[in-house]
Amino acid sequence: MTADPYRKPMAGEIVDGRFLGEEMEIKPEWIDFNGHLNMAYYGVLFDVGCNHGFRALGFGDAYRRDHGFTTMTADFRIRYLRELHLGDRVRCSFRVVKVGSKAFHYCQELIHSDGWVSATAETVNLHVDMKARRVAPYTEARRVALHQMAEEHSKWPVPDWVGLPLGVRN
Amino acid sequence: MSEIFLSPEMDIKPEWIDQNGHLNMAYYGVLFDTGVDEACKELGLGWEYTAQGTHTTYSAEFRIRYRQELHLGHKVRASFRLLDVGPKAIHFCQELIHSDGWVAATGEGISLHIDQSGPRVAPYPDDIKAKLDAMLAKHAQIPVPDWVGAPMQIRK
Numbered sequence: 001m002t003a004d005p006y007r008k009p010m011a012g013e014i015v016d017g018r019f020l021g022e023e024m025e026i027k028p029e030w031i032d033f034n035g036h037l038n039m040a041y042y043g044v045l046f047d048v049g050c051n052h053g054f055r056a057l058g059f060g061d062a063y064r065r066d067h068g069f070t071t072m073t074a075d076f077r078i079r080y081l082r083e084l085h086l087g088d089r090v091r092c093s094f095r096v097v098k099v100g101s102k103a104f105h106y107c108q109e110l111i112h113s114d115g116w117v118s119a120t121a122e123t124v125n126l127h128v129d130m131k132a133r134r135v136a137p138y139t140e141a142r143r144v145a146l147h148q149m150a151e152e153h154s155k156w157p158v159p160d161w162v163g164l165p166l167g168v169r170n
Numbered sequence: 171m172s173e174i175f176l177s178p179e180m181d182i183k184p185e186w187i188d189q190n191g192h193l194n195m196a197y198y199g200v201l202f203d204t205g206v207d208e209a210c211k212e213l214g215l216g217w218e219y220t221a222q223g224t225h226t227t228y229s230a231e232f233r234i235r236y237r238q239e240l241h242l243g244h245k246v247r248a249s250f251r252l253l254d255v256g257p258k259a260i261h262f263c264q265e266l267i268h269s270d271g272w273v274a275a276t277g278e279g280i281s282l283h284i285d286q287s288g289p290r291v292a293p294y295p296d297d298i299k300a301k302l303d304a305m306l307a308k309h310a311q312i313p314v315p316d317w318v319g320a321p322m323q324i325r326k
Contacts (some may be wrong), residue, residue, distance in 0.1 A: 033220060039229035040203040043196035061189070073195040075322050077233035083289075100324040122322055130190075133239070165319045166231050166278055168256035 004141050006063045012052030017156045018093040021052035023113065026086050037084040046078065046108055046121040049092020053106065057145045067139060068130050074103065075124040079161060082118045089113040096150040097162060102127050102135045104146055107162050120161055173308050175212060175250040177205040179269065182244050193240035199232065202264050202277040205248025209262075213305065214298045215283075223286065225295075230259065230280040235317060238274045245269040248277075252306045253318060258283050258291045260302060263318050276317055 012021050024045055032038035054060060054071065064070050084090065090110050097105040108121040129136040138146065180201055188194035210216045210227065220226045240246065246266050254261040264277035285292035294302065 033217070034226050034228065038203065039232060040196070040199035043199040047194065047196040064189070070190050072190065072239075073234075073236050075233070075235050076195060077231065077322060079231050080229050083228075098324060103324040105322065105324050124322055124324055163321050163323075165321070166233065166261060166280055167319075168254050168259040168261045168280060 004058055004145065006058030006060065006141070007145055008055040008058075008060075011055035012094065018109070018111075019053065019056075019095065019153070020091045020093055020111070021049050023089050023091050024048060026084055026088055026090075028086060031086055034083075035085070037088075039078070039080060042078050042080065042084075042110065042119050042121075043076070045090060045110055046076075046092060046119075046123075049090075049110065050094055050106070050108060050123075052092075053094030053096075053149075057149060058142055063142075064130065069136060069139065069142075070128050070130050072126050072128045073123060074126050077122045079120045080118075081120065082112075082116060084110075084112070084118050088118075090118060095156060095158075096146065096153045097122075097158060099143075099146045099150045101137050101143075104150075107159060109159075120159065122162055173312060175209050175305075176267075177208040177248040177250070179245045179247055180204060182240055182242050182246075184242060187242055190239075191241070193244075195234070195236065198234050198236065198240075198266060198275050198277075201246060201266055202232070202234065202248055202275075202279075203229075205250060205264055205266075206262075206279070206281070208248070209250035213301050219298075225292065226284050226286055226289075228282045228284050228289070230282050232277065232279040233322075235276045236274075237276070238268070238272060240266075240268070240274050244274075246274060251312065252302065252309045253278075253314060255299075255302045255306045257293045257299075263315060265315075276315065278318055 030041035093109045103126045109117045110119040186197035249265045259282045265273045266275045
């Protein structure tokens with residue numbers, strides 16, 4: 001058993017090889033002139049939808065308060081696969097791709113309650129000293145938590161869309 | 171720089187500030203998208219086009235690189251530069267520029283032209299394709315930023 005008081009491993013659940021967060025709803029003000037979820041608010045869902053991952057890793061209010069470190073996004077990419085509409089319910093998966101000394105790379109799927117994937121995301125997240133506003137090495141407990149999760153997730157294949165360049169088909 | 175399209179100035183809303191006391195990552199996306207809407211007006215892909223109810227645009231991909239924190243009270247503009255134009259899609263990049271001149275974030279996106287009767291991807295009408303090609307030719311004179319197309323990765 002881990003004696004790490006910051007980790008909340010029950011924040012999400014593993015279903016069919018995916019680490020899933022809570023169900024989320026689409027807000028009416030997120031619908032655009034196309035009558036569907038505006039592209040920018042997929043970002044809100046992916047951000048809210050990574051909370052179970054960060055809680056399970058021990059990042060959060062208590063860690064911020066006690067250690068003075070927070071996390072910030074450095075790079076974030078969404079691939080839009082299928083439209084979402086008002087009333088749709090979605091959950092987000094969270095999979096660690098790679099862990100560095102001050103940053104980690106993770107990917108997510110936004111999954112409709114009927115099972116299809118509406119969008120994918122890929123993110124680089126930094127560990128930041130809140131006072132200095134500078135990237136800083138993980139504390140030992142966070143480093144251990146990240147590597148444990150990375151090893152657990154390494155049982156699942158890295159999706160083939162991770163790391164692809166953007167471009168138009170002619 | 172004068173050749174690159176710039177949006178009007180935009181404000182940060184109080185409800186977009188997160189526990190880190192700065193603009194939450196997701197709302198950079200709202201600012202970039204608002205900037206794209208402004209460029210679409212210029213290209214004939216704005217409201218007067220989509221309101222006809224036959225065609226519109228959808229986003230296929232979008233990527234943000236975060237460089238500097240933004241805070242309440244900051245004012246920013248979004249640039250818009252075409253990188254490539256296909257028959258049914260465009261590839262573009264953007265910078266979110268603080269009123270003091272520094273770049274808070276970069277964006278890179280693919281936008282699709284959509285026939286709403288499907289909805290399915292469809293070729294641009296000739297007049298809009300001509301506008302896209304003209305803007306692309308203008309933007310081609312400016313070097314492509316070195317961050318375009320860079321793979322996502324962590325530094326060790």
